[in-house]
Amino acid sequence: GEGKSTTFNQFRSYLLTFLRHYCGYDDDVYIYKHSLKIRTLQLKSVREHHPLLTFTDFLNLLEIANPDRGNNDNPKVPTDYRSWIAFMVFTGTRPTEFYEGNWERDKTTGHIHILGTKTPNANRVVPSIVWLTPMKRAEFGLPQRLEKLEVPQRVRDFRRTYALWLESAGVPRNRISLYMGHGPRDVTALYQKQRPTTEILNEDRKKILDWIEIQKNAPTKQEKRVWADTTTTFLNKLMVDVPKSPTE
Numbered sequence: 001g002e003g004k005s006t007t008f009n010q011f012r013s014y015l016l017t018f019l020r021h022y023c024g025y026d027d028d029v030y031i032y033k034h035s036l037k038i039r040t041l042q043l044k045s046v047r048e049h050h051p052l053l054t055f056t057d058f059l060n061l062l063e064i065a066n067p068d069r070g071n072n073d074n075p076k077v078p079t080d081y082r083s084w085i086a087f088m089v090f091t092g093t094r095p096t097e098f099y100e101g102n103w104e105r106d107k108t109t110g111h112i113h114i115l116g117t118k119t120p121n122a123n124r125v126v127p128s129i130v131w132l133t134p135m136k137r138a139e140f141g142l143p144q145r146l147e148k149l150e151v152p153q154r155v156r157d158f159r160r161t162y163a164l165w166l167e168s169a170g171v172p173r174n175r176i177s178l179y180m181g182h183g184p185r186d187v188t189a190l191y192q193k194q195r196p197t198t199e200i201l202n203e204d205r206k207k208i209l210d211w212i213e214i215q216k217n218a219p220t221k222q223e224k225r226v227w228a229d230t231t232t233t234f235l236n237k238l239m240v241d242v243p244k245s246p247t248e
Contacts, residue, residue: 003041004041005040005041005042008040008041009041012038016032016036019031019032020032049154049156049157050153051157051158051160051164052157052158053164054215055212055216058085058089061085061149061153062082062086064149065085066079066081066082079141081141081145083132083238084098084132084137086132086235086238087130087131087132088155088158088159088162089162089165090129090130090162090208091112091126091129091130091162092126092158092159092162092166092181093159094118094122094159095155095156096118097114097116097122098137099137099138100136101136101137102115102116102117102134103115103134104134108198109125109196109197109198109201110128110198111126111128111198111201111205112125112126112127113125114126114181116181118181119181121178121181121182123181124179124181124196125196126179126201127201127204127208128201129209129212129239142155162179163180165208166179166204166208168211169204169210169211170207170211171204171208175196175200175204179204209239
């Protein structure tokens with residue numbers, strides 16, 4: 001009824017698998033035979049993804065991210081959506097994880113422990129690049145603001161940005177899967193799975209910070225952009241506020 005074809009087709013597949021492999025039904029059993037006749041829904045449209053491909057795109061977004069009105073708690077104080085965006089871009093949190101404030105400072109490594117629950121792999125530790133106080137946040141303001149941009153974006157685009165930037169920074173793919181909260185897709189990936197130690201997290205944190213520094217110094221191949229003081233000051237403050245891990 002809602003046209004959610006992907007979800008519907010998955011449930012159809014789960015039902016058939018359950019009936020055949022767990023119940024032992026075959027084509028001669030009424031319920032299985034008629035379940036096979038359930039038609040899959042055709043995918044009508046796919047929403048485009050707009051990850052921030054370059055650091056320039058990120059800084060451009062920060063320039064226009066804040067609303068010109070206050071938040072619900074204090075109408076005179078605008079919500080700092082820049083901090084929200086920066087945290088999601090540099091941690092890869094899922095939207096639900098972010099809005100629920102499901103993260104903490106990891107006591108062992110000093111990095112960021114994301115308390116994800118979507119899958120067993122969602123509970124993970126990622127390199128600490130920026131820090132934001134964990135708390136519940138409203139789900140409505142930021143998505144609405146992003147949709148009004150010239151190139152509409154979704155909150156989930158920041159998670160895709162994280163994956164792309166980790167690869168650009170030279171983080172090994174098996175570690176990217178860990179930081180994204182993905183499980184191994186094949187036997188090879190299973191054998192390559194590593195527990196992110198303090199040394200590994202520090203190493204990848206340095207790779208990301210080095211990549212950021214290169215991007216900041218040369219944001220475009222054409223004309224060098226001079227960013228507003230508020231944007232550069234904000235970003236530098238976020239970096240400074242990140243406490244170093246115990247071994248650094």
